[in-house]
Amino acid sequence: MKNVLAEAGFKPDPTKENQLLTAIQKIIADGITTGVKDATTAQKGIVQLSSATDSDDETHAATPKAVKAAMTAASSAASGAYPVGAPIAWTSDTLPPKAPGAGGESYAFMVGQQFNTAVYTQLAIVFPDGVIPDMRGQTIKGKPASGRAVLSLEQDGIKSHSHTATAAATDLGTKATTSFDYGTKTASTFDYGTKTTNVTGAHVHTYRNVYTAGSAGPDGSGDKSGNSNTSSAGDHSHTVAIGTHNHSVAIGAHTHNVVIGSHGHTVTVDAAGNAENTVKNIALNYIVRLA
Template sequence: MWILLPGDLMADYYSVITNRGKELEAEALAGGSRIVLTKFVVGDSNGKQLKPDPAQTQLVNETFRGDISGLAASPEQSSQLMATLVLPPEVGGFTVREVGLLTDAGELYAVANCPDIDKPAGGISVNMQFRLAVSDTSDITLNVSTGDGLFLRIDQDLKEIKVRGETAQKVARESIGAVASTSIGFNNGSGWYKIATVVMPQSTSTAVIKLYGGAGYNVGYFEQAAISELVLRAGNGSPVGITATLWRRSPAAANEVAWINTSGDTYDIYINISQHACWLIAQYDYTGNANVTLRSTPEYSATQPASSTNGKTYTLYNSLMPPPDSYPVGAAIAWPSDATPAGYVLMQGQTFDKSAYPLLAIAYPSGVIPDMRGWMIKGKPASGRAVLSQEQDGNKSHTHTARAQDTDLGTKTTSSFDYGTKSTNPTGGHVHNAYGHMDSSGSRSGTDFALADGGPGATSRDTSNSGVHAHTVYIGGHEHTVYIGPHGHVVIVDADGNAETTVKNIAFNYIVRLA
């Protein structure tokens, strides 16, 4: 918080040089010395407003003492001295009604009264500007500590900084942590705009340009509240040039960046952005050895300028600009757990709400997630099958040839043996019949034996029963041979294998993203 002290306030509040201060001025003028101001003091005047008195050598009731942060002559009035005083956040619990400036010897040089300034303990710092009319500002100097007490002197509208040029303005911004900003408009439709001219020495320098807002103006089109960041870097001169990188955070942000080296270390910077990118805010900053001149009304070209060099565009992924899906919604993903991650489900043949998950419905219009338990995925053949159709397990149709190897064992000899002499059974007794015939002439035929009757005719007789006997058979040692020629055999192949056709595998679940 900034407070202006006497000099710009009403006549009831003013500053005076103390009697001792006037003595010091006279001594400085006579002896060619200088008055060195180092400290300031504030007090509460014991709870009431008092007029400053030149005879004072101290405040009525001092509450805080600190280092003077800045001291300079006013650019409007050369005889007016301006001192910057800072009450840091950690002090407070009092009201400021009186202020004084001290020399390096601790003597009160000037004193002023002011309207009540409440300084709470903690939370904020209070910056005060003490203005004092002096006879000759050249006789007064400031001895400033180099610690936290060093603050930039500031006027009401920063005119005194502005007139000192861009370098002074940059130092001022850096001193208070500010970044230069301006409004900028890309009013000619989609295309290329020369947004800035930069000077970037090849001894390594950096410049940044940040755009707030993007293409679009309709209420509810949130993408137009875009952020685009350009980061420019110069190298070591080998090769000569710059590296230009655009970082996008929204679809309505700038799309591309390019640059042209116009001369030496000077480059024109171009961006490509879509139409309706009006009234954007641009912030920029650069290192001490560089410079950025931003174009509030950039030059327009429908096409990329000739001879320009392309930079690189990167997308900062976020909920507005999510990264491209590594797995599109609907793709089956192998997952090594029974617990599914958020936003995914196991593929078990269940139905889903197509209105709640429209992207999943594009993959599965039936509203049913395939049951992948126990199933493998196979690339769809060129013809003959529909996507998501099932095929049962089985072997490809084929034939077998089988044979037992042909063999020829030739002629084999059995083992030798000797049964010795064997007897036959004592049977076989029998009789024979014999007959004879004699015709009338007495001629005979048949067995010649004496017939019982000597007359002509036939007669027969049986021989006596005789012939019961036994035989012996000799079966000596001998061998047999068996012929086994070439031949084949019938082969029976027994069933073997698993219950289904498979390969070596590890069991995973299949999951699918819900979207």
């Protein structure tokens, strides 16, 4: 018993009845702490527990309290990375799982659906009309300085511009048509019938009658010379038969020259392109954090 007390560094004291027990406990405690090395990342050993969440020490082990604090801090950091209502580009058709923690975080695809503003009060601050914007086929654009309202929709379009088009002038010279013999052409047959001249042909002739003794003169007295007229009978007409006939026109082999000359042409630029303006892109889903 004295040896046990001496090993523990105690002097025997007759007034203390538990001195032997205290000595044994001290020997055991000293043996554990002095005979075993501290644990490190390179060797096994004794390790001390710690509830700190901001330490770089590698000789202490985290308590469940420290793990819980770290998880809570991580959840808070994840929540702050994407505020409620911010569009998140998501590379899957399956929504991400809820984040750990009280209630967890939930997400929804941005497809123009309504939501309960009384349940998702933080989301209602961003979308007070209770409708999540439809981001299918949409891209995000920074608000221009012109003063567009946030969440306003702009239809696709292209900036106003013009095109120029020219056609080079060229002199095609004088071109000759192909020689062709039109032969002899006959006019249509036509019967002009029988034509008659008019009857106004009566006339007289005046002649000189010279008096000769023993004959009557022109005045009936028979004693002098004078003028005398022939009879006026002479009205008559002529009938001319023209008859059916035609005319032949010889056209003959010939060509025509066409002068084209230097000139230009109007050029029409046809429409080309896709149904809408696009750039190279990868299709992703837009999701939003509800709470």
